[in-house]
Amino acid sequence: xxxxxxxxxxxxxxxxxxxxxxxxxxxxxxxxxxxxxxxxxxxxxxxxxxxxxxxxxxxxxxxxxxxxxxxxxxxxxxxxxxxxxxxxxxxxxxxxxxxxxxxxxxxxxxxxxxxxxxxxxxxxxxxxxxxxxxxxxxxxxxxxxxxxxxxxxxxxxxxxxxxxxxxxxxxxxxxxxxxxxxxxxxxxxxxxxxxxxxxxxxxxxxxxxxxxxxxxxxxxxxxxxxxxxxxxxxxxxxxxxxxxxxxxxxxxxxxxxxxxxxxxxxxxxxxxxxxxxxxxxxxxxxxxxxxxxxxxxxxxxxxxxxxxxxxxxxxxxxxxxxxxxxxxxxxxxxxxxxxxxxxxxxxxxxxxxxxxxxxxxxxxxxxxxxxxxxxxxxxxxxxxxxxxxx
Amino acid sequence: xxxxxxxxxxxxxxxxxxxxxxxxxxxxxxxxxxxxxxxxxxxxxxxxxxxxxxxxxxxxxxxxxxxxxxxxxxxxxxxxxxxxxxxxxxxxxxxxxxxxxxxxxxxxxxxxxxxxxxxxxxxxxxxxxxxxxxxxxxxxxxxxxxxxxxxxxxxxxxxxxxxxxxxxxxxxxxxxxxxxxxxxxxxxxxxxxxxxxxxxxxxxxxxxxxxxxxxxxxxxxxxxxxxxxxxxxxxxxxxxxxxxxxxxxxxxxxxxxxxxxxxxxxxxxxxxxxxxxxxxxxxxxxxxxxxxxxxxxxxxxxxxxxxxxxxxxxxxxxxxxxxxxxxxxxxxxxxxxxxxxxxxxxxxxxxxxxxxxxxxxxxxxxxxxxxxxxxxxxxxxxxxxxxxxxxxxxxxxxxxxxxxxxxxxxxxxxxxxxxxxxxxxxxxxxxxxxxxxxxxxxxxxxxxxxxxxxxxxxxxxxxxxxxxxxxxxxxxxxxxxxxxxxxxxxxxxxxxxxxxxxxxxxxxxxxxxxxxxxxxxxxxxxxxxxxxxxxxxxxx
Numbered sequence: 037x038x039x040x041x042x043x044x045x046x047x048x049x050x051x052x053x054x055x056x057x058x059x060x061x062x063x064x065x066x067x068x069x070x071x072x073x074x075x076x077x078x079x080x081x082x083x084x085x086x087x088x089x090x091x092x093x094x095x096x097x098x099x100x101x102x103x104x105x106x107x108x109x110x111x112x113x114x115x116x117x118x119x120x121x122x123x124x125x126x127x128x129x130x131x132x133x134x135x136x137x138x139x140x141x142x143x144x145x146x147x148x149x150x151x152x153x154x155x156x157x158x159x160x161x162x163x164x165x166x167x168x169x170x171x172x173x174x175x176x177x178x179x180x181x182x183x184x185x186x187x188x189x190x191x192x193x194x195x196x197x198x199x200x201x202x203x204x205x206x207x208x209x210x211x212x213x214x215x216x217x218x219x220x221x222x223x224x225x226x227x228x229x230x231x232x233x234x235x236x237x238x239x240x241x242x243x244x245x246x247x248x249x250x251x252x253x254x255x256x257x258x259x260x261x262x263x264x265x266x267x268x269x270x271x272x273x274x275x276x277x278x279x280x281x282x283x284x285x286x287x288x289x290x291x292x293x294x295x296x297x298x299x300x301x302x303x304x305x306x307x308x309x310x311x312x313x314x315x316x317x318x319x320x321x322x323x324x325x326x327x328x329x330x331x332x333x334x335x336x337x338x339x340x341x342x343x344x345x346x347x348x349x350x351x352x353x354x355x356x357x358x359x360x361x362x363x364x365x366x367x368x369x370x371x372x373x374x375x376x377x378x379x380x381x382x383x384x385x386x387x388x389x390x391x392x393x394x395x396x397x398x399x400x401x402x403x404x405x406x407x408x409x410x411x412x413x414x415x416x417x418x419x420x421x422x423x424x425x426x
Numbered sequence: 427x428x429x430x431x432x433x434x435x436x437x438x439x440x441x442x443x444x445x446x447x448x449x450x451x452x453x454x455x456x457x458x459x460x461x462x463x464x465x466x467x468x469x470x471x472x473x474x475x476x477x478x479x480x481x482x483x484x485x486x487x488x489x490x491x492x493x494x495x496x497x498x499x500x501x502x503x504x505x506x507x508x509x510x511x512x513x514x515x516x517x518x519x520x521x522x523x524x525x526x527x528x529x530x531x532x533x534x535x536x537x538x539x540x541x542x543x544x545x546x547x548x549x550x551x552x553x554x555x556x557x558x559x560x561x562x563x564x565x566x567x568x569x570x571x572x573x574x575x576x577x578x579x580x581x582x583x584x585x586x587x588x589x590x591x592x593x594x595x596x597x598x599x600x601x602x603x604x605x606x607x608x609x610x611x612x613x614x615x616x617x618x619x620x621x622x623x624x625x626x627x628x629x630x631x632x633x634x635x636x637x638x639x640x641x642x643x644x645x646x647x648x649x650x651x652x653x654x655x656x657x658x659x660x661x662x663x664x665x666x667x668x669x670x671x672x673x674x675x676x677x678x679x680x681x682x683x684x685x686x687x688x689x690x691x692x693x694x695x696x697x698x699x700x701x702x703x704x705x706x707x708x709x710x711x712x713x714x715x716x717x718x719x720x721x722x723x724x725x726x727x728x729x730x731x732x733x734x735x736x737x738x739x740x741x742x743x744x745x746x747x748x749x750x751x752x753x754x755x756x757x758x759x760x761x762x763x764x765x766x767x768x769x770x771x772x773x774x775x776x777x778x779x780x781x782x783x784x785x786x787x788x789x790x791x792x793x794x795x796x797x798x799x800x801x802x803x804x805x806x807x808x809x810x811x812x813x814x815x816x817x818x819x820x821x822x823x824x825x826x827x828x829x830x831x832x833x834x835x836x837x838x839x840x841x842x843x844x845x846x847x848x849x850x851x852x853x854x855x856x857x858x859x860x861x862x863x864x865x866x867x868x869x870x871x872x873x874x875x876x877x878x879x880x881x882x883x884x885x886x887x888x889x890x891x892x893x894x895x896x897x898x899x900x901x902x903x904x905x906x907x908x909x910x911x912x913x914x915x916x917x918x919x920x921x922x923x924x925x926x927x928x929x930x931x932x933x934x935x936x937x938x939x940x941x942x943x944x945x946x947x948x949x950x951x952x953x954x955x956x957x958x959x960x961x962x963x964x965x966x
Contacts, residue, residue, distance in 0.1 A: 116764045116767070190945075193945075193946070193949045194948075194949060196949075197948075197949040197950065197952055198952060199948055199949065199952045200952075201763060201764070202703055202763050202764070202767070203903060203948060203952060205703075205764065205767065206899045206900075206903055207903075207944070207945050207948050209896060209899070210896065210900060210941045210944060210945055211941075211945060213896050213941060214937075214938045214941040214942060214945075217934050217937055217938050217941075218934075218938050220934065221934055221935075332896065333892075336705075336768075336771055339768060340768060340772075343768060373779070373782075373783055375779075376775045376776065376778060376779035376782075377775075377776055377779050377780075379772070379775055380771075380772040380773060380774070380775030380776035380777075380779065381772065381776065382772065383768050383769055383771055383772020383773075383775070384755055384769045384772040384773060384776075386768075387759065387765040387766075387768050387769040387772075388755065388758055388759070388769065391765075
């Protein structure tokens with residue numbers, strides 16, 4: 037195998053990860069070049085990137101971060117969460133609440149305190165859980181805290197009582213479904229069916245301005261790189277080894293003396309926070325957050341991004357998220373009827389024929405035709421023995 | 427006695443008004459007293475009309491009742507040029523005596539036979555009297571219930587007479603209530619108290635209204651004994667009503683439980699017995715519902731029979747699709763439950779889109795046969811709809827049938843053997859592959875049958891399966907995997923809890939509470955209510 041490179045923790049982290057390094061370089065390049073082309077070249081120029089394209093790419097970057105979060109727990113710890121959309125949406129709502137407060141008296145009803153939908157519902161004062169969201173720092177804390185606390189409580193309950201495998205998947209789905217129903221209610225104070233929208237500005241910058249969009253895009257790129265690095269750091273650490281051990285045989289890891297539930301809880305909370313950050317960056321770019329984001333199907337779609345890209349590789353998740361979402365954008369535009377057939381077919385074909393995703397495709401081909409051993413990425417048994425006997 | 431009067435009147439009318447009747451140029455010449463009076467009504471002023479109407483109430487003619495009802499509703503008209511009596515109904519104008527539709531050049535060709543309030547009182551009294559003595563007990567019942575709203579329509583003597591002659595106890599009971607309402611207006615206290623005691627404990631909303639009115643006036647006048655009596659009576663009614671609404675919610679809960687049971691039974695097999703997470707299960711239900719739709723399109727003249735045909739058809743369609751899925755995809759994924767989940771989810775998307783492309787994204791109309799409609803009235807405050815009753819019975823039948831297949835047939839035996847110990851079953855000569863396929867087909871087929879039932883309750887659309895998949899999983903997981911009784915208990919208790927929570931929490935919050943309850947319950951008992959013990963329990 038490759039030579040281990042010594043050095044500081046960060047150097048080691050980056051230098052030992054060739055594929056990840058290349059991918060981070062590409063993301064960094066995109067995060068710089070796209071906003072640059074958008075702002076510096078006039079419309080009509082060959083180098084101009086339209087704001088629409090930039091927003092679209094920005095969405096993909098958020099999805100990619102979300103996919104990394106999913107891969108962290110599914111690829112490395114075997115936790116198939118069908119409720120990660122909930123953490124994404126909670127982060128998004130935290131950001132949305134800040135943006136709502138920023139509207140101030142520019143709403144339709146010109147109420148300086150209350151968002152429009154509350155005035156519409158004849159509410160007279162701000163509910164307590166909206167306090168503090170006029171402060172950016174507080175909103176940012178909540179972006180991490182809301183998904184984090186939910187994941188902590190839920191995970192602590194579930195992992196301690198050893199709810200595993202399919203059962204865990206089903207109750208995470210129940211969780212996001214319950215939240216979907218709850219957020220649809222007007223009484224919850226989150227805008228009900230319509231969610232939060234009509235945002236005006238963030239930190240004083242106009243959200244419609246190209247420069248703000250560009251900054252958000254850049255921020256998304258950086259967040260993705262940071263999220264990747266954090267995840268990479270976790271999975272290459274000793275803790276990461278334990279996680280893989282838990283994935284491959286939970287009871288064996290437990291018998292060896294590891295407190296399995298704490299390891300799982302830790303990585304579950306980290307993953308939920310990453311998903312929350314992705315949601316928070318997503319909302320100002322698309323300009324709306326509504327309960328539809330809690331829909332169970334969204335959470336399942338995230339899984340397929342990771343599966344297509346290559347489970348248990350982290351950078352594969354990024355590739356998968358971008359590929360699938362690009363295909364979605366293209367096909368829903370060009371052949372709307374075909375998209376669900378394609379997505380459905382993708383689910384079936386990936387699970388049947390691409391157990392290691394597109395990232396593992398080359399290794400798979402090599403294995404099959406040249407049978408020269410030496411698999412894909414640093415020996416991750418993505419499916420061979422992962423889920424068999426939970 | 428009445429008939430003697432009526433005959434006299436009839437004779438009288440025939441003698442007195444032959445000219446008018448003869449003057450009628452219409453093709454029909456019903457030479458009856460009713461017709462004669464009708465012709466006279468056209469020209470009469472209100473005072474004469476009153477006399478005519480009073481006479482109307484005494485003649486014996488099967489059409490009199492209808493005549494008075496149409497008249498009181500203000501739908502009675504006549505054609506100006508030939509004096510034909512017509513009914514100006516909502517959708518058509520028909521001749522009263524022949525029932526044929528009358529085509530008019532202009533709306534002004536007909537004129538209303540107008541009624542005023544005095545006439546209406548006379549008419550209502552006449553209608554009530556006729557109905558109360560009708561031969562049809564159902565009509566008598568209807569008349570009595572109508573009288574609860576307006577007890578004064580019937581004069582006290584006739585009411586007493588009706589009470590004495592009435593043999594049907596149900597009708598008699600209601601007539602007594604009418605008497606009670608009348609007595610509330612009586613002059614002396616003893617009679618009023620008797621009225622209250624007659625009304626106490628009745629569940630008719632009109633009785634409650636009358637008592638509430640009485641309570642107000644008694645309070646205003648400071649009649650304490652009566653007030654106490656009426657308060658007790660109302661309290662009794664209230665507690666009975668609460669009891670009834672609990673019973674009704676229980677019934678709704680059982681019906682919801684039955685729906686959940688139907689939706690989850692198939693899953694109990696594919697997930698519970700085989701350990702396959704079939705996310706396309708909801709789409710099997712949807713296919714069953716669409717099969718019902720297609721069957722109804724094929725036999726539009728026999729909607730009543732269509733459901734009977736649709737049940738086996740839906741079983742076959744969903745079952746065959748299920749077998750195809752098992753052979754095509756799931757077979758390659760045994761032992762990898764999470765991958766199965768993803769693959770079957772993909773299949774569910776494909777099936778949804780296929781249905782959307784073939785039929786349309788819009789909901790399809792599935793007709794409800796007549797025998798499914800209607801209600802079963804236990805008391806005035808508690809009516810049980812037949813369709814819910816059928817669903818409850820049907821779901822239990824399906825469960826029983828399935829239990830029978832599992833316990834008593836060779837296939838069931840082989841299926842259980844494969845579930846318990848696959849290699850051993852295989853070495854005993856059981857073709858495990860085929861057993862898997864058939865088991866999956868059975869589970870899917872039952873989902874199809876559930877679709878037939880659900881097509882009678884909810885909209886049939888491409889997304890209908892999605893609505894049930896999460897609930898079905900909840901039921902199976904809650905009840906305990908691999909256990910049909912668990913599924914039954916799980917479905918029924920979730921349904922009942924949901925419906926009992928609804929009145930005070932609201933539908934959505936009730937559902938959220940149930941979901942949270944299940945999430946917490948799984949923490950306590952990760953393997954559900956009735957967990958399997960032994961080796962199979964570790965397979966999860």
